[in-house]
Amino acid sequence: MLTAVAAAVRYRESLRFDYRSHDGTEDRRTAEPYRLVNSGRRWYLVAWDTGRGDWRTFRVDRLRLHTPNGPRFTPREPPGVDLVRYISERISVGPYRYRGRFTVHAPAHVIADRMPPTTAVVEPADDSRCVLSAGSNSLDEPATWVAQLGVPFEVHEPPELVAHIRALGARLVDAARHHPPA
Incomplete structure (x- = not known):
């Protein structure tokens, strides 16, 4: 073929x-x-x-x-x-209900190694930050993907993802309060 x-x-x-x-x-x-x-x-x-x-x-x-x-x-x-970027955008962002856009506080090459082009589009913002775009039919997926990177980030869109991450963060903090440190 x-x-x-x-x-x-x-x-x-x-x-x-x-x-x-x-x-x-x-x-x-x-x-x-x-x-x-x-x-x-x-x-x-x-x-x-x-x-x-x-x-x-x-x-x-x-x-x-x-x-x-x-x-x-x-x-x-x-x-x-850049046809590789074009393909990445078409398959990782385009067909989904939500398009999450984040600024991630790590160099683009570091994040691109951890987020395959089928999952997200990663573009450099400067030497120490990048912009990550990821599509999903669920608000949970992009929230957990970016959180699992283990570096600081800001979420820019969509507005419902911002609210979802805020609520998810509150639930995580609340859950941690019920378990004293070991």
Whole structure:
């Protein structure tokens, strides 16, 4: 599969395929493949979806190719300069109900080593801080992910995540009060 997709990218041939989305539904697509990107032990195809008229990201293991490939095409301008970041944002933040944004008091390279690109987008703010964005359908997940980093942080959005972390912190402090130090 990977070889066939890579050949279509190289020779600028349209791909026709059935695609199974994360919820299991299948859809027939035609796309102009731009590049393959590896992220979090998976391969993703960045392609112009001709039916939807927009850039899309497809997990290669969810493709079922139709052969032969479609006609050749002229490549479009890519959706971003940094396609690894583009893929990370599409899979770690984009499809979720909540988008948590934090300032973390540690260098970006340290946090990026602890938060895979399938979980969060990490961008440097300066030499000692970074901005972390993570998506989730639950407010608990980003709250616990950032708390487990073991470094100071601020939460910026969404407002309901700020309130959730405040309430979670109060519950943790209250629970600790009922157990004297050993």
